[in-house]
Amino acid sequence: MIGKLLWEEFDRVAEAPDAIEQLRRFVLDLAVRGKLVEQRPEEGTAKELLERLKDAAAVSKYRRASRANGRSSDVAAPFPIPHTWEWCTVANVGAIVGGGTPPTSDPLNFAPSGTGIAWVTPADLGSHAGPIISHGARDLSAIGMSKCAATVMPKGTVLFSSRAPIGYVAISSGPITTNQGFRSVVPYLNGMSQYIALFLRAFRETIEAKASGTTFREVSGKVMTTLPFPLPPLDEQERITTKVAELMRLCDSLESARSSRESIRDTLRAACLRRVRSNAGGGMAGDDETLDIVTNHYEKLITDPNHVGDLREMIRDLAVQGRLWRDPENRVDISNWxxxxxxxxxxxxxxxxxxxxxxxxxxxxxxxxxxxxxxxxxxxxxxxxxxxxxxxxxxxxxxxxxxxxxxxxxxxxxxxxxxxxxxxxxxxxxxxxxxxxxxxxxxxxxxxxxxxxxxxxxxxxxxxxxxxxxxxxxxxxxxxxxxxPSLPEQRRILERVNQLMGVCDALERDLRSARNSRLLLLRSLLRRALDAPR
Incomplete structure (x- = not known):
């Protein structure tokens, strides 16, 4: 029902600002609310999973490196979740581990990427494509490792940049360390990395709102530790992350199609307006046929308030060329200019x-x-x-x-x-x-x-x-x-320009209103879909 509700209306809202990005966030929201896939009784409950996590945490060496530890009791639930899920904290599902940096003035503290101990910074994640990372721009040497507070974390660690900027997420493909700009999560159980990463992406704005600091904002270990975490059964986590990956690929396809459509439309609009505005050889060099394309199909060529500027330029160009009137009765004779x-x-x-x-x-x-x-x-x-x-x-x-x-x-x-x-x-x-x-x-x-x-x-x-x-x-x-032109002809042309600029003003207002309406409709649809029961 949720998918039908959104997809039936998507053509109406696809031109809304950031429609695809909002759709991606919507997919993540559905995922962490238990509304993306069905719940299966045979997969057990999160309550049972919490017991396993508790046992695994008790023997984890990374818990000792964690910045803080949390409890699952008395977690304030931000929204309803399925009865087979449990609210807990991030500290219940993994150890929160920071990082460190050795003195950067000594080149012996570092090694070329791939030759030492893998070490990443937020900048590495910012320039990295894909959800999995193995190394940053440079590694730590054994000497550098001994001179800083970095901890070697295992494969499957979920990296989360906690400052400069906040919110980059990646999963390590092998042992890895970070600088101090991270609050990484080392899962207590295998198979949870993808869902933890999904959660951090979905809650990025919530986490960022809890950051503090004056020189730069930073998410503390305590904030990460106490974040409410919607925990599904382990097998359901795998189905959720698989479905999210599928829908994100669909979003990528929609975005690519939209970009291609906009590129073709922008090229066609620019070519039409350029041809209409051209005056090579004199007369109506732009051709009545081309002008007809613009006037008869402007609603397809001019779909954004920013496009109206091109239309205004065309009007001014036609005006100074004496080409604002096409009918012989009103057409300007520029030979007298x-x-x-x-x-x-x-x-x-x-x-x-x-x-x-x-x-x-x-x-x-x-x-x-x-x-x-x-x-x-x-x-x-x-x-x-x-x-x-x-x-x-x-x-x-x-x-x-x-x-x-x-x-x-x-x-x-x-x-x-x-x-x-x-x-x-x-x-x-x-x-x-x-x-x-x-x-x-x-x-x-x-x-x-x-x-x-x-x-x-x-x-x-x-x-x-x-x-x-x-x-x-x-x-x-x-x-x-x-x-x-003569002064009377100047006045006649300027009067026509002012009339057409008034039309442009009205068109720009209508396009802004339509864009805002699409945005409001999209937000309404997403909110209804989030609030709807499964």
Missing amino acids: ESTNIRELTSIVTSGSRGWSDYYASSGAKFIRAQNVRFGRLLLDKLAFVDIPPQAEGSRTRLDRHDIVVVITGAGVTNPALVDLDLGEAYVSQHIGLIKLKNKEFAPWVLLCLMAPASARGQLMARAYGAGKPGLNLTNIRTLDIPL
């Missing part, structure tokens, strides 16, 4: 003066810096202010309404924005290029060109990122080519 550049359109292109940071103040004239310029808009919520002495240069870099600014150095280089309101007394920093147009009414059109990859935006990017450290000089800006 003028080819010009920023130098010819401006009275001045300049940038802020150096050294103005000496004049920072808590109030006074506004000071526009690179962080105030986002792609296409000004951010005025975190403004700096300057108090400029009378003799300081200011008029050249003072902002007026309808000026255009471009980030020329630092973060956000090439970002343009229009000053579309009266800022009062305001100036730009040395990291901002300032464009003052002779005809202020051209400002929205010039901004559109500065945002369109097929126009000045593409030129800016090539010049800023052509070589060396990203940056622009004022000549880079003055020589930008600008296609210039």
Whole structure:
């Protein structure tokens, strides 16, 4: 019933963020709750297994190396488990063993991997593929072993990284030691390693929440010892881990299929948009047929809010090419457009003066810096202010309404924005290029060109990122080519762009809402499946 409940709805939630990863966690949750496989009376009970574990622990040499020992009595049950299972603690199923590191300044304490005493660190587990590990990047020598607190643990030891970071899990394929970044579990009985490792992966977030420390968080031996442990009969443990491995392979297949589907969709979307936006040879070079693919199948090509940015770029490119209308009645005649550049359109292109940071103040004239310029808009919520002495240069870099600014150095280089309101007394920093147009009414059109990859935006990017450290000089800006329609035609195109950007905004909101709905549905399904009786 649980599998049917989830798989029937999976197509509806497969596009939810981290859907496959949540499905993997769900499988682990089912496993440790006794809901993944059926219980079989002939396999006995966990109560009987606890007695065997108690006897094995009494003679285990690793129990003496354990950081702490626990009891199964009075364990607070985090959730219900089958009646054939028992709640105990991790210390009831294995010895908790730490590790050590000899002085790293002495190379004689170490040996090449595979030639000494196997020794692993959390970094080794982080770069290791697969659940089984035999050696780390280097081994301990016999000398190094004698100079640290590491303990040689047997094959089948479950390694759990307890710091930097917390939560890596692996099983040793032979005798092994670790550094002090582990709380490893040496099972008291053979055949329990896989289930203990499964438990640690399932409870990773719970364990991490119990970590403490200021410089770095660490899981103590006491925390590991007292962790509640849902214990099934031994034979059931084997069936559980086999089933988990099977379902994880299925998750891998689903993830691979999803990645392949997304890759194909992304390639198709990029190719379609690129073809529509291209203008080789003039006219409708993108072809009406290709544009039809985008408009008629956008719901398949554009499935994520992040995809809408590509659509916005296409709209801007079509706009500056005069290709936003396809019908002959409205189509723009670009043969009447003028080819010009920023130098010819401006009275001045300049940038802020150096050294103005000496004049920072808590109030006074506004000071526009690179962080105030986002792609296409000004951010005025975190403004700096300057108090400029009378003799300081200011008029050249003072902002007026309808000026255009471009980030020329630092973060956000090439970002343009229009000053579309009266800022009062305001100036730009040395990291901002300032464009003052002779005809202020051209400002929205010039901004559109500065945002369109097929126009000045593409030129800016090539010049800023052509070589060396990203940056622009004022000549880079003055020589930008600008296609210039008549002012009435500019207004008509800009009105259409604004309409289409409104459609993009609505599409982005709808996609975010749909994504959130899928996420909520997935969480609801998983919760219902976890809470459902077997």
